[in-house]
Amino acid sequence: MRTRAVPVFVVFLLNGIIAGSWAPRMPSLAEQVGASPGVLGLVLLGASVGLAAAASVAGRLCARFGARVMILVSAVAAAGLLPVLALVTSPVQLALVLVLLGASFGVFDVSMNVAAVTVIRRADRPLMPVFHAGFSFGALGGSLAAAVAAGHRVDLLPYFTLVTLASLAATAALIRFVPTAEPTTGAHREQGGLDRSMLRRPVLWLLGGVAFISAVVEGSNGDWSALFAVRERGMSEAAGAIMYSVFCLAMGVVRLFGERIQRRFGAIRVLVVGSLLAGAGLLLAAVVPVAWLTYAGYVLAGGGVAFAFPVAIDLAGAVGRRSDGTGGEREIGFVTTIAYSGFLIGPPMIGGVAELTNLSVAVGFIGVVATVMAPVALASAAARRREEGGRRTETGPSRDYAHTESGG
Numbered sequence: 179m180r181t182r183a184v185p186v187f188v189v190f191l192l193n194g195i196i197a198g199s200w201a202p203r204m205p206s207l208a209e210q211v212g213a214s215p216g217v218l219g220l221v222l223l224g225a226s227v228g229l230a231a232a233a234s235v236a237g238r239l240c241a242r243f244g245a246r247v248m249i250l251v252s253a254v255a256a257a258g259l260l261p262v263l264a265l266v267t268s269p270v271q272l273a274l275v276l277v278l279l280g281a282s283f284g285v286f287d288v289s290m291n292v293a294a295v296t297v298i299r300r301a302d303r304p305l306m307p308v309f310h311a312g313f314s315f316g317a318l319g320g321s322l323a324a325a326v327a328a329g330h331r332v333d334l335l336p337y338f339t340l341v342t343l344a345s346l347a348a349t350a351a352l353i354r355f356v357p358t359a360e361p362t363t364g365a366h367r368e369q370g371g372l373d374r375s376m377l378r379r380p381v382l383w384l385l386g387g388v389a390f391i392s393a394v395v396e397g398s399n400g401d402w403s404a405l406f407a408v409r410e411r412g413m414s415e416a417a418g419a420i421m422y423s424v425f426c427l428a429m430g431v432v433r434l435f436g437e438r439i440q441r442r443f444g445a446i447r448v449l450v451v452g453s454l455l456a457g458a459g460l461l462l463a464a465v466v467p468v469a470w471l472t473y474a475g476y477v478l479a480g481g482g483v484a485f486a487f488p489v490a491i492d493l494a495g496a497v498g499r500r501s502d503g504t505g506g507e508r509e510i511g512f513v514t515t516i517a518y519s520g521f522l523i524g525p526p527m528i529g530g531v532a533e534l535t536n537l538s539v540a541v542g543f544i545g546v547v548a549t550v551m552a553p554v555a556l557a558s559a560a561a562r563r564r565e566e567g568g569r570r571t572e573t574g575p576s577r578d579y580a581h582t583e584s585g586g
Contacts, residue, residue: 182297183305185355187312189249189290192348194316196256197283198426199341200263201400202324202419205408206334211269215405215537219529222401224273228280229287229518236288237511245293246358250349252286257345264334288514292507293358295495304445306492307436307485314430314484317400321423329416381497381565382509384558385490386516388449391551392486393520395456395479398528398544399425403476406463406537411472424473428480436485445493446559448485453551456482460545464538479548486551487517497562 200207208218240248259279266272294309320341327337400422407418432439439448459478462471494513524544531540 181355182300182357183309185352186290186293186297186357187309188348188352189253189293189356190309190312191316191319192253192345192352193256193283193286193290194313194318194426195320196253196260196316196341196345197313197400198317198320198422199324200260200279200320200338202321202404202422203328203334203337204401205405205415205418206328207263207266207272208405210334211266211272213269213272214533216529216533217269218405219526219532221269221273222276222529223526224276225280225283226397226518226524228277228282229284230515232281232284233288233511233514233518235511236285236514237292237508239285240289240292240511241507244358245289245296246353246356248285248289249293249356250353252282252284252289253349253353254346256282256286257342257349260338260342261335264338284514284518288511291491291495291510291514293356295492295510296357298492298495304437304440304492306488307433307440310484310488311430311433311436314426314433314480318423318426318430321419321426325416325419325423328419329414379497379565381558381561382494382512383516384554384561385494385497386513387554388551388558389487389490389513389517390520391453391547391554392483392490393517394524394527395460395483395544395548396487397520397524398541399476399479401524402528402532402537402540406541407472410537411467411469413469421473421476425476425480428477429484432481432484433488436488440485440489445485445489446555449489449555450552452482452485453549453555454482455479456551457545457547457549458482460548461542464542464545467538479545483548490517493558493562497565 204218211221213221236248256279259275259282262275263272263279266275290309291306294306297309298305323341324337403421403425404415404418407413407421408415413421443451456479459475459480459482461475462478463475466472466475490513491510494509497509528537528540528544531543
């Protein structure tokens with residue numbers, strides 16, 4: 179199991195490194211293109227458009243070509259686009275590059291989650307939060323590197339070029355060890371694009387809602403925490419970059435112990451409690467203008483939102499599992515597409531609120547949004563029970579879903 183799981187964990191780590199390396203340099207990028215908070219929110223919309231558009235087809239691509247191939251293609255594309263960010267000179271140029279970068283990450287994210295589901299099914303253990311801990315620690319490493327680069331006034335081009343070269347080398351060394359299910363063939367492939375039956379399944383929409391709120395919260399912290407620290411708390415750019423680092427650290431630590439926590443309390447309970455903790459943490463950061471309490475608020479927020487996205491994706495894969503043990507790629511793609519709509523809506527929403535008020539109010543608003551995750555998670559559990567009710571007497575509940583939701 180470790181032979182299969184470790185390479186997938188490292189893929190998540192690499193994804194986080196690439197993602198975490200550029201978001202904390204947003205103050206420099208904003209200054210480079212001359213963007214105000216409102217304009218920057220619209221610019222960041224480009225990444226979200228790319229994410230959502232690519233995620234909508236990524237599940238189908240994984241079903242056809244296999245997750246390993248799509249991980250390779252998307253990782254190379256994401257890493258290769260980083261130096262281009264350093265060359266943009268206007269908000270429009272930055273937005274266009276972010277569309278491509280977002281599309282790369284959309285495919286990257288879905289394909290690595292499909293690979294993770296393959297390992298989870300073979301191991302029969304709720305490991306998805308542990309895999310996502312890899313992303314969080316990767317994002318932590320990327321953000322710390324960004325903080326060091328900002329503190330030493332390293333220009334964007336040499337900094338991004340170094341990240342690209344290291345990422346490409348890691349991808350080349352790792353990719354052949356990534357396990358993957360065989361590409362879908364036969365009748366399952368003949369379904370073509372999005373299976374319309376998924377549109378009529380409330381459980382998928384509600385799981386998408388959990389992932390959507392998680393994306394809004396995570397995206398707002400990735401894109402705005404450094405700017406919030408610099409402009410509202412008077413910190414340096416290096417100290418502001420660390421704000422996102424502590425968020426990622428808290429998220430990674432909680433996810434690392436995710437299997438044990440999820441087994442004991444069950445997925446729905448940890449989603450509800452995490453929602454309330456994330457909301458409380460962001461409200462603390464927004465309301466109390468004390469630096470160390472701002473850091474504490476982001477620690478709470480990171481720990482609170484840690485389970486949301488991985489558990490939603492895990493459950494989506496479970497409800498899509500077929501009798502032969504395969505399937506779930508398109509359900510994962512469906513839920514991920516809804517989630518990335520959060521990245522689509524979040525940046526302009528935060529930018530708009532900040533433009534009308536200030537970034538403190540915007541951060542507090544996201545704290546309120548985080549608490550909505552609790553009732554949505556409870557509704558998803560109820561929807562799944564209703565869906566399973568008609569089949570339970572014949573085949574029993576889906577083992578991996580029941581195991582994940584109840585904690586085994």
